[in-house]
Amino acid sequence: MSYETVIGLEVHVELLTKSKVFCGCSTEFGKDVNTHCCPVCLGMPGVLPVTNKKAVEYAIKAALALNCEIAEYSKFDRKNYFYPDLPKAYQISQYDMPLARKGYIEIEIDGNVKRIGINRLHLEEDAGKLVHEEGKGYSLVDLNRTGVPLIEIVSEPDMRSAEEAWLYLNKLKTILQYIEVSDCKMEEGSLRCDVNISLRPAGSEKFGKKVEIKNLGSFKAVKRALEYEEKRQRELLTQGFEVVQETRRWDEARGITTSMRSKEEAHDYRYFPDPDLVPMIIDKKWVEEIKTTLPELPDEKKKRYMRDFGLPEYDASVITSSKSFAKFYEECVELYHDPKIVSNWVMSELLGLLNEKGMEIDEVVFKPADFVKMLKLIDNGTISGKIAKDVFKEMFETGKDPEVIVREKGLVQITDEDEIRKVAQKVIEENKKSVEDYKSGKEKAFGFLVGQIMKETKGKANPQLANKVLKELLG
Amino acid sequence: MKLYELTIHEAHELLKKGEISSKELTLSVIERIQKVEDKVRAYVTINEEEALKNSEEVDNTRDFSTFLSGIPVAIKDNICTYNLRTTCSSKILENFIPPYDATVIKKLKTNNAVIIGKTNMDEFAMGSSTENSAFFPTRNPWDQTRVPGGSSGGSAAAVAADECIYALGSDTGGSIRQPANYCGVVGLKPTYGRVSRYGLVAYASSLDQIGPITKDVTDCAIVLNSICGWDEKDSTSADVPVDDFTKYLVEDVRGLRVGIPKEYMGEGIDEDVKSAVLSTAKLLEKMGAFCEEISLPHTEYALWAYYIIAPAEASSNLARYDGIRYGVRAKNYDDLIDLYKKTRSEGFGAEVKRRIMLGTYALSAGYYDAYYLKAQKVRTLVKRDFDRAFEKYDLILSPVAPSTAFKIGEMVDDPLKMYMSDVCTIPVNMAGLPAISIPVSFSNALPVGIQLIGKAFGEGTLLKVSYTLEKAVNLEKRKPQLD
Numbered sequence: 001m002s003y004e005t006v007i008g009l010e011v012h013v014e015l016l017t018k019s020k021v022f023c024g025c026s027t028e029f030g031k032d033v034n035t036h037c038c039p040v041c042l043g044m045p046g047v048l049p050v051t052n053k054k055a056v057e058y059a060i061k062a063a064l065a066l067n068c069e070i071a072e073y074s075k076f077d078r079k080n081y082f083y084p085d086l087p088k089a090y091q092i093s094q095y096d097m098p099l100a101r102k103g104y105i106e107i108e109i110d111g112n113v114k115r116i117g118i119n120r121l122h123l124e125e126d127a128g129k130l131v132h133e134e135g136k137g138y139s140l141v142d143l144n145r146t147g148v149p150l151i152e153i154v155s156e157p158d159m160r161s162a163e164e165a166w167l168y169l170n171k172l173k174t175i176l177q178y179i180e181v182s183d184c185k186m187e188e189g190s191l192r193c194d195v196n197i198s199l200r201p202a203g204s205e206k207f208g209k210k211v212e213i214k215n216l217g218s219f220k221a222v223k224r225a226l227e228y229e230e231k232r233q234r235e236l237l238t239q240g241f242e243v244v245q246e247t248r249r250w251d252e253a254r255g256i257t258t259s260m261r262s263k264e265e266a267h268d269y270r271y272f273p274d275p276d277l278v279p280m281i282i283d284k285k286w287v288e289e290i291k292t293t294l295p296e297l298p299d300e301k302k303k304r305y306m307r308d309f310g311l312p313e314y315d316a317s318v319i320t321s322s323k324s325f326a327k328f329y330e331e332c333v334e335l336y337h338d339p340k341i342v343s344n345w346v347m348s349e350l351l352g353l354l355n356e357k358g359m360e361i362d363e364v365v366f367k368p369a370d371f372v373k374m375l376k377l378i379d380n381g382t383i384s385g386k387i388a389k390d391v392f393k394e395m396f397e398t399g400k401d402p403e404v405i406v407r408e409k410g411l412v413q414i415t416d417e418d419e420i421r422k423v424a425q426k427v428i429e430e431n432k433k434s435v436e437d438y439k440s441g442k443e444k445a446f447g448f449l450v451g452q453i454m455k456e457t458k459g460k461a462n463p464q465l466a467n468k469v470l471k472e473l474l475g
Numbered sequence: 476m477k478l479y480e481l482t483i484h485e486a487h488e489l490l491k492k493g494e495i496s497s498k499e500l501t502l503s504v505i506e507r508i509q510k511v512e513d514k515v516r517a518y519v520t521i522n523e524e525e526a527l528k529n530s531e532e533v534d535n536t537r538d539f540s541t542f543l544s545g546i547p548v549a550i551k552d553n554i555c556t557y558n559l560r561t562t563c564s565s566k567i568l569e570n571f572i573p574p575y576d577a578t579v580i581k582k583l584k585t586n587n588a589v590i591i592g593k594t595n596m597d598e599f600a601m602g603s604s605t606e607n608s609a610f611f612p613t614r615n616p617w618d619q620t621r622v623p624g625g626s627s628g629g630s631a632a633a634v635a636a637d638e639c640i641y642a643l644g645s646d647t648g649g650s651i652r653q654p655a656n657y658c659g660v661v662g663l664k665p666t667y668g669r670v671s672r673y674g675l676v677a678y679a680s681s682l683d684q685i686g687p688i689t690k691d692v693t694d695c696a697i698v699l700n701s702i703c704g705w706d707e708k709d710s711t712s713a714d715v716p717v718d719d720f721t722k723y724l725v726e727d728v729r730g731l732r733v734g735i736p737k738e739y740m741g742e743g744i745d746e747d748v749k750s751a752v753l754s755t756a757k758l759l760e761k762m763g764a765f766c767e768e769i770s771l772p773h774t775e776y777a778l779w780a781y782y783i784i785a786p787a788e789a790s791s792n793l794a795r796y797d798g799i800r801y802g803v804r805a806k807n808y809d810d811l812i813d814l815y816k817k818t819r820s821e822g823f824g825a826e827v828k829r830r831i832m833l834g835t836y837a838l839s840a841g842y843y844d845a846y847y848l849k850a851q852k853v854r855t856l857v858k859r860d861f862d863r864a865f866e867k868y869d870l871i872l873s874p875v876a877p878s879t880a881f882k883i884g885e886m887v888d889d890p891l892k893m894y895m896s897d898v899c900t901i902p903v904n905m906a907g908l909p910a911i912s913i914p915v916s917f918s919n920a921l922p923v924g925i926q927l928i929g930k931a932f933g934e935g936t937l938l939k940v941s942y943t944l945e946k947a948v949n950l951e952k953r954k955p956q957l958d
């Protein structure tokens with residue numbers, strides 16, 4: 001029997017508000033433990049939460065960008081459980097009346113656009129962090145993160161492969177970064193993801209027993225864990241076993257999932273409406289105002305690049321996949337007449353170097369204006385395209401003005417016909433065989449001779465002139 | 476002149492004229508405490524040193540422009556006071572010193588009030604007799620073999636015994652009105668949202684409300700003036716204009732329409748309590764009001780719905796006491812779960828555990844709809860009863876409690892019977908309405924009061940009618956014998 005994989009994702013995203021969701025404490029990451037805490041976020045006896053309007057605004061912004069319907073009426077509920085990182089022993093979250101529902105994200109898979117449904121998006125508070133020290137008989141609690149606003153985005157079980165899940169996650173991250181509500185740094189915990197995966201006989205409508213996987217530390221881990229789990233479940237099913245409905249943990253080092261707890265041990269969170277917070281009545285006008293603050297989103301931007309800049313779909317996808325990347329590109333295009341040439345450089349040279357160094361576009365030291373200056377140096381014949389690549393590398397490493405690089409390294413193109421003629425004569429002298437070949441009709445030999453001229457001049461000879469001069473000399 | 480016997484407004488006049496100082500007044504109250512506290516046991520913590528220091532500070536400023544300036548107040552021990560132990564009369568918070576002030580305390584301090592101490596209560600405000608304190612029971616100043624009522628029993632007893640000039644209590648199901656009634660003082664439960672709950676250690680958040688316990692109605696208006704108002708720290712606090720409640724202190728009930736719900740006057744209510752209500756009605760009619768029997772048909776369900784909703788919220792509110800960050804932690808434990816279990820087993824008393832278990836059960840998967848959700852529906856029906864009544868009537872008159880103060884120990888083994896003592900006050904909390912308890916007579920040397928229930932934010936009317944009644948029945952200077 002063949003099986004179909006069914007995947008759904010629950011993504012928690014920390015919002016970039018300056019203060020926490022139910023008190024005024026700072027949300028800044030990486031500060032000394034327990035320095036960003038007040039009686040409210042510590043859950044001291046008698047304190048009360050007050051909702052941070054900015055957090056609601058960011059959540060609405062995210063919901064709109066994910067094509068969700070915003071609820072006019074929603075409320076906060078308490079999710080009760082005991083854990084030392086949860087000071088009140090309940091998390092303020094949203095249960096049956098989330099802020100937003102029924103959205104979607106579009107991904108491209110095998111050249112087709114696929115829509116992945118979003119079941120719900122709600123606002124909640126983050127928990128603290130436990131610090132376990134090796135060999136110590138105790139754990140310490142850091143409550144700086146307590147009360148940082150989170151949105152939870154629950155997808156529909158619409159993904160059919162680890163690849164789709166990976167694309168969905170990337171798209172989600174891109175959108176959230178575009179609208180600047182989160183930095184989505186998985187390594188800092190500002191984006192966390194739990195996945196649900198089940199297999200069912202192909203064509204079946206009924207869902208199979210699902211497994212939830214936690215402890216996923218990177219996008220790659222998500223993909224690997226899903227691939228592993230898909231295989232594990234398929235093997236179980238083909239061998240006639242059943243999949244146990246449970247929560248599993250991803251073991252990054254061993255590349256496997258291991259059992260964490262079964263359904264029987266699942267929590268009863270005893271949700272009920274938080275009596276300390278009045279229900280949220282979301283004003284439609286406010287939603288409309290927030291809508292106007294949404295920037296151009298990646299899909300629209302991509303379409304515009306294809307339409308206005310004449311970029312191929314692939315280029316447009318890559319460039320718009322990160323807001324900073326697109327911003328860099330657009331700044332260049334603003335200063336340069338040919339978007340396609342910019343794209344060529346960005347796609348090959350810039351992306352190549354970034355990948356090679358494992359860097360993000362934000363870390364690039366040179367300015368778009370200098371990059372465009374370099375392109376203009378090619379256009380006005382100061383340097384050749386080939387030399388430009390070296391100049392570019394230098395710019396990438398040092399952030400220097402390309403004109404300075406050209407001057408310092410003496411890379412100015414030779415446009416003096418006489419000088420080139422001298423070199424060409426020398427090349428003809430030294431390559432009699434190739435000259436013969438050319439004269440007997442082998443066009444390739446001409447290219448070789450031009451190449452020799454370039455070599456002699458360390459690439460500085462203007463290629464058009466070299467061509468012209470060589471042709472004259474060879475009659 | 477016994478300074479400790481003064482009301483706020485009397486003391487204020489003397490302070491303003493410079494005839495007494497705040498320090499004299501405070502000392503008088505401290506001496507009174509020293510003299511009678513053994514008999515009453517109203518206080519968990521006496522803030523003697525600080526109080527004297529504060530009174531001196533107020534004397535130095537000579538600023539007695541506000542009513543509460545320089546006047547000693549007792550605070551129920553579930554209202555957080557900066558740097559002053561706040562225990563909720565529970566072992567689990569025995570060592571808890573809040574790092575902040577409740578909003579009401581901030582307001583009192585702005586008015587230069589002198590905090591004389593923290594008063595005993597039923598543990599976490601759960602109870603109707605102040606016998607559930609983890610430390611000791613408080614006794615009724617009128618009869619020390621009887622309870623002062625609960626859960627603000629310490630505050631009510633302290634006011635009745637002149638161990639303070641006035642006090643703050645909290646009322647979740649009658650915890651201000653019922654002890655005020657048993658102790659023969661005035662207790663007001665304001666409209667839900669009228670007074671900020673920030674800093675009130677939560678029992679049942681949707682029902683809790685802080686309010687004054689005072690020697691007379693005038694003081695009640697004065698205290699309400701200074702503690703109420705919208706608070707940015709409490710999102711359930713109401714953004715409504717704040718009246719000057721002292722302007723309602725006039726004798727006038729002409730044309731007032733008063734409903735007396737028959738459901739509050741039936742079985743289980745003692746005859747002397749009923750007759751206090753009926754004679755009050757007569758008195759009101761004599762003064763030009765119109766009284767008639769009304770029906771609030773869902774009253775009988777209110778108590779049972781309350782005992783689902785309040786414990787449900789309590790089970791969640793009290794989950795934070797786990798011995799991890801503050802309060803008392805069990806000494807010996809094996810692991811984290813054991814630490815939680817032992818801390819909570821050792822730290823909470825029987826009544827608190829009973830309600831936590833009730834609430835946990837009512838909220839658990841599979842029972843939520845049958846209990847919590849249904850109780851919320853009953854709550855809506857109870858509210859609707861009141862809404863309907865207030866379309867026709869300005870005020871509702873009823874008993875405060877089924878009987879006068881009962882004997883210490885009389886009901887400790889029968890929690891259900893104990894729960895009944897709040898049967899007349901609970902519906903008011905369910906509906907979020909304001910209500911006041913004022914003494915109107917005595918029965919067997921024990922005070923008997925009546926309850927007046929008002930429209931939401933109708934505290935003004937309550938105070939006006941209470942003031943009129945207070946003047947008419949004139950019990951003002953009758954004091955318990957403690958010397």
Ligand SMILES: [Zn+2]
Nearest residue numbers: 023025038041
């Ligand atoms: Zn805080």
